[in-house]
Amino acid sequence: MAGRAHVLGDTGPSAPEHWDFGGPRPGSPPPEDMHLLLMLYARSEDVLRTVLSHQRQRMAAQGIRELYCQQAAHLREEKDGQIFFREHFGFRDSLSQPVIRGFMRPPPGEDYDTPIAAGEFILGHENEYEEKPSSPSVPAHQDPHGRLGPAEKPGRKDLGLNGTYLALRKLEQDVEGFDAFLEKNKALAPLGVEDDAKKKEWLKAKLLGRWPNGAPLKPDQHEAPDLGSQPPSNAFRFVQEDAGGLGCPVTSHVRRTNPRDSLAPNPELSMKMNRRHRILRRAVAYGPHMGESDKAPSGRGLIFMALNANLGRQFEFIQQSWMNQEKAGRLYSERDPVASNHEGGMMTLPIKPLRRCVMDLQSFVTVKGGGYFFLPGVKALEFLAHLKPPAA
Numbered sequence: 001m002a003g004r005a006h007v008l009g010d011t012g013p014s015a016p017e018h019w020d021f022g023g024p025r026p027g028s029p030p031p032e033d034m035h036l037l038l039m040l041y042a043r044s045e046d047v048l049r050t051v052l053s054h055q056r057q058r059m060a061a062q063g064i065r066e067l068y069c070q071q072a073a074h075l076r077e078e079k080d081g082q083i084f085f086r087e088h089f090g091f092r093d094s095l096s097q098p099v100i101r102g103f104m105r106p107p108p109g110e111d112y113d114t115p116i117a118a119g120e121f122i123l124g125h126e127n128e129y130e131e132k133p134s135s136p137s138v139p140a141h142q143d144p145h146g147r148l149g150p151a152e153k154p155g156r157k158d159l160g161l162n163g164t165y166l167a168l169r170k171l172e173q174d175v176e177g178f179d180a181f182l183e184k185n186k187a188l189a190p191l192g193v194e195d196d197a198k199k200k201e202w203l204k205a206k207l208l209g210r211w212p213n214g215a216p217l218k219p220d221q222h223e224a225p226d227l228g229s230q231p232p233s234n235a236f237r238f239v240q241e242d243a244g245g246l247g248c249p250v251t252s253h254v255r256r257t258n259p260r261d262s263l264a265p266n267p268e269l270s271m272k273m274n275r276r277h278r279i280l281r282r283a284v285a286y287g288p289h290m291g292e293s294d295k296a297p298s299g300r301g302l303i304f305m306a307l308n309a310n311l312g313r314q315f316e317f318i319q320q321s322w323m324n325q326e327k328a329g330r331l332y333s334e335r336d337p338v339a340s341n342h343e344g345g346m347m348t349l350p351i352k353p354l355r356r357c358v359m360d361l362q363s364f365v366t367v368k369g370g371g372y373f374f375l376p377g378v379k380a381l382e383f384l385a386h387l388k389p390p391a392a
């Protein structure tokens with residue numbers, strides 16, 4: 001990932017030389033490269049500590065050196081028996097996820113699209129181009145016990161079947177800076193939004209593209225709707241209800257990262273193109289909660305994880321061509337207001353009767369580390385577990 005900084009826009013304070021892991025460390029030799037990511041999940045910190053110490057003993061015994069360890073935990077919220085996750089800016093997160101064909105089916109009317117081909121997320125299956133994604137392979141002689149199936153190339157075995165690729169990023173969030181920015185710019189809220197807290201919430205929602213409670217933004221709606229016990233809907237498209245972005249601005253985070261039916265030249269093609277640039281997101285927060293700022297010397301943010309079968313066409317495309325691209329719709333000099341790098345950037349808010357501009361956007365998110373990983377399927381894990389180290 002560090003080698004792709006120019007594609008991902010990881011510059012300035014987000015440049016790999018400042019990363020906690022995954023970047024070049026001044027003066028250190030190449031073996032500092034990360035070779036392995038171990039993700040440990042547990043229900044409590046006590047259990048996690050025990051599992052971690054066990055794994056550390058095993059790693060030491062195998063000569064594996066630990067480069068970095070990051071603890072993270074979901075900011076959970078329970079409402080009416082349903083569990084939601086929040087991120088540190090205060091939005092409900094993990095709401096919109098692609099539904100995979102043949103695996104899960106959302107109840108009718110809960111999603112904006114039909115399920116997506118499994119090969120967009122899992123290697124060895126057909127993707128949205130009706131092809132199998134390219135898959136890593138090993139020389140056939142390394143698999144004398146026949147644990148892996150044949151690869152496309154003669155003389156090789158397929159290591160990819162039922163595996164996938166993971167883009168992992170440590171994204172530090174400037175929660176105080178974000179809040180101060182909302183405070184400074186709250187007067188942008190339209191007439192009718194009187195209360196200061198509501199003005200800030202309105203602006204915050206416009207930057208992201210959903211209300212903090214997860215409800216989609218609609219034109220002429222100045223306050224977050226009360227969702228009651230309903231989960232936030234994902235069954236919305238833009239063209240019919242909100243072509244001009246009067247509800248969800250064209251350059252907001254949500255509309256940039258998933259433009260749904262709103263790309264040129266028409267909704268049908270837009271949906272088709274969009275299906276080729278989806279990711280499965282699995283974010284977990286790190287650092288203390290909001291309101292505990294004095295206890296946050298090590299910062300807080302998101303361990304962002306995107307799973308996809310093609311890092312270039314899916315994760316990198318979203319980051320480079322949708323989030324960081326200055327041309328979006330009829331706008332020419334804006335980037336993702338929440339998650340892109342900014343030095344005094346701007347964002348257009350289409351509002352009736354006259355649009356407003358958010359000025360002097362600053363970077364609210366700084367990249368602190370990251371890497372690309374291959375997540376093997378069960379067969380590949382078996383193969384790797386039995387692989388003999390090369391003779392010295």
Ligand code: HEM
Pocket residue numbers: 087089091092093094095096097171172173208210253254257258279281302304315318319323338339365
């Ligand atoms: C700290 C940085 C980030 C924050 C705080 C953030 C926050 C959010 C929130 C609150 C949502 C709406 C809830 C949802 O639909 O799940 C969302 C949606 C989304 N974000 Fe981010 N995000 C961040 C970085 C990124 C990055 C780096 C990417 C990809 C490169 C990304 C891709 C997406 C996508 C694809 C959606 C779903 C849009 C949809 O389908 O409607 N986000 N994000």
